[in-house]
Amino acid sequence: MLVSSSSRLISRRHLLGASVLGGLSVAILPRMAFAEGNGPIPIGTLTPLTGAGANYGGRMRDAVAGVVAAVNEQGGIIGRQIKLISEDDQTNPEAGVRAARKLIDVDRVAAIMGVWASAVTTAVAPLCWESGTALFCTSGADSITRLPHKGFIFRTEPGSELQAEQVTVFMLGEGARRLAYMGPQTPFTEPSIQRMTKVATAAGAEVASIIYESEKASYRSEVDKILASKPEFIFFGGYAPDTVVLVKDLYKAGYEGRVVGPSYVIDAEFLKTVPNEATEGAYVYYTATSNETGAVDRIKSILKIDQPDAYTCQTYDHANLALLAMAAAKEASGTAIRDNLRKISQGDGEKVGFASDGARLLEEGKKINYEGASGPCDFNEIGDVTSTVTSFNVVKGGELLPYK
């Protein structure tokens, strides 16, 4: 009796296993045809569509989709259409690696774009440089480009330590002598605080800092602790979801000093969520956004929004940079992107802000210099963008007004 039952068990298990694998392979096979040859050029996005980064990932992905659609309408690049494959990294390195595997090994994309969380970028980076896939990220950790990435990583988020230094100089320039930093634990938190302290101490100012847990419903105890140091200027180092809570708690605690935060946190959406009283007088810093080449206008029309956030601008640039580098190389591969990107992103060529315009000039044999929505997009030898903090806005009555 026992024997017969166990043999039935095994046969059912085999049947189930075979049907699962069979179903999977049937679903996969038809897509193989796209991968190589003269068909469409596959490129991929790996943005956070669920999890902590979901706030940004959807728009980031849509910006790339908009570029691809517009380029395809104008005939594609090097005579080929572009095929976009989008995967969700779930803001989780483990899930991100599985998704990247699929993009690299099944879809054979030339570039993976829009990777947001530093941990995900670092996790998928080895897969990219081992397989020769270009990796474009918006991650804040300065350690990413110090990986042995053989030139395959391009990071459009300006260096965090430098940003911290420039914001500190701004706060000192506004006459503050007691500064504070509040942010969640991220790869760039400690280095930012260190740089901030160094700059402030040299100018005879003091820095208090607190590193908080990012998914809390209230920051009252953190606020009380930081207010004990009587700060005159607080620097926000977090993201929108935690900073929304933090700003409200600071207001409730009666904080009357000034605050400053990055543009990817305090944006139009943020100002709609938080009551005007709490945000009045807040400063917002920007890293080189320019509309010199009309790139920002193009994003606005693609996404039908008024003020695209910094990450959306960066991913729009990822797509254009990758496509232009392939157009310059006349070849669709990650290696072609790596070897040709700097030829189209910097130098004294004609300034362009959209891939099809640039591709046309390249065909005419002209030199180009891509100037995107997130700034000039010039890269140094390790793949970091060379942009820095360029301007400050101030919030008045829930509106962002130019300040410096």
Next chain:
Amino acid sequence: MVNYLIAMLVTVGIYAVLALGLNVTWGMAGIANLGLAGFMAVGAYTTALVTKTFGFSIAAGMCLAVFASAALGILVSVGTLRLRGDYLAIVTLGFAEIVRLIASNETWLTNGTDGIAGISGPWRGQLSPVQFNWVYLGVTAALLAVSLLVCQLLARAPYGRVLRAIRDDETLVSVAGKSTFRFKLQAMAIGAGIMGLGGAMYAHYISYISPDVFRSLISLYIFLALTVGGTGNNYGALFGSLVLIALLEGSRFVFATVPAINAVQLAAAREMLIGLGLLLVLRFAPEGLIPERPKIFTRAATDITPRN
């Protein structure tokens, strides 16, 4: 494509090892242990640190990972095992979060949220990425086979019967003169050790670990795999892991053929699909796809006449 399938099979193998560890604590001994991510993290960090900092071999690192997780399993249990059911679940969930927060904030030891990159893999660097994938599939298969063997021996031994008895009626077992606390402590140690092995396998395969890997998402996935496969059955742990990855990965391809939904909706739909899958299994096969005891066996059991 082949490379992708191998990578997914390796993932199935790692998930299966984790599910086997969970099966010892939850499936056999009935200890509601939601701390899986924590034990996995301890295993992964242990091997990463000793192989990177002290130059230990990968095998030695993995052994240490098992011991470190098992030791922590005992440590956690001493204070908490007298709690029952939901209370223990909450405490173990808290334990996993504590491990993650320590990994995030004790930068001197764990490199904080930057994580540890460049963890060695067996012959990585000398092999092409595809070859390495094949080698690691072999390593995974071997380690999974060993784990499965240990768990099967445990399940079939009188020891396993005691664990199942504790799960079904703890009071009865203590009346029979067994120290249920000791048995549960040992089950936690064994289970945590196997979970630590799973973490170590992950670290040497992906080559990068960070606190974000060990969020509760992974605990949830493994619980799901075991529930779908069949709680209490070691083969269920294996099969459940295969089904889970097939669902997670297969949904990418299936949804991509539906033109009406965009990437954001697709991501949400995938998460819903996982939840729906669990609901359906719990509704129509509450004991999982491979139940602990086949139905035919239970019927036969009633026919057994006592031996003289």
